[in-house]
Amino acid sequence: MSAAVGVVGALTGLGGGVLLVPLLTLGFGLDIRTAAGTSLLCLVGTQVGVGQALRGTGLVDERAAVPLALASLCGAWLGAEVAGWVPRRILYLLFGGIMGGTVVAMLARPVQQELAGPQGPGTSAARQVAAIASMAAAGVLSGLLGIGGGALNVAVMHLILQLPLPSAAATSSFLHGVKALAGLAAYWARGDVAPLQAAPAVLGVVWGSTWGGRLLARVPGRVVRAAFLPLVAWVAVQMFRRGLQTGW
């Protein structure tokens, strides 16, 4: 199962935390903190697998990845600091709205334009600044809610930086690993990462994401789009549902 999560996570750039935490808690009876620690570890595993599969292919846009990772990390850090000040209901609804908007924006654009790379030579400075600001804001949201970073990463890179979807998904997997490391340290030090319990999940994710990475380098962008859109729509619905269920 974790191998399947790895394939999907690598192929879409979503990481898989949204799928893994419920799987580990509801399916295997792990404590929520152990499941969250294992999920972070699996995000690192996704980066390891995708990195092995895509090393030297140029699919990961390194120049875009570094400033975006920095913005996202600072945003997530800030998000964790201000957690508790902002009503969660608003955050869930806002997150769901952004994800819903992403689906609508992608559906509204013609498929050929959707699958194309950057228009014209290079990405303009204005788009880069907008992407960095959006990634910092996305980092704050995902830091506050603890999930959903992957969907926002891919949306920002694809819609604002106009990276092709496979490249956005590969670059997003790179960002996951970096961001997960910061949170993982605390879980590890607290003893919430149980090596024997985590080992099968990590192995599955590393192998699955290696296969997912190889697929990502070969499959057409429309396949990635077909996998990405329903998952983001599902995340949007889940966020709205939680927003409506959560109190002020």
Added chain:
Amino acid sequence: MDRFAALTARLGTLAVLAGALGGMAEGLETWAEWIAGVGIAGLICVPVVDLLALRETFRRRGERRYADLTTLLLAVLAVAAATSVVRHV
């Protein structure tokens, strides 16, 4: 550095596999847990080694601005991890 990252990833995966298999054998649980822990620690090092490799690549290409940004990213990562450990443990 790229080769080192690939080697660390493979050795880490092998150690996690050995730990997972050892965990199924009776009487080997402590050893298996230790080996799996070492493997997982190895896998955790891979993104950091990847970032160091990326910094070297930027330096080789003469893209100093990106190399400096990568150094900053590594520093922020270290501070964020340390702060998180101090606060939550």
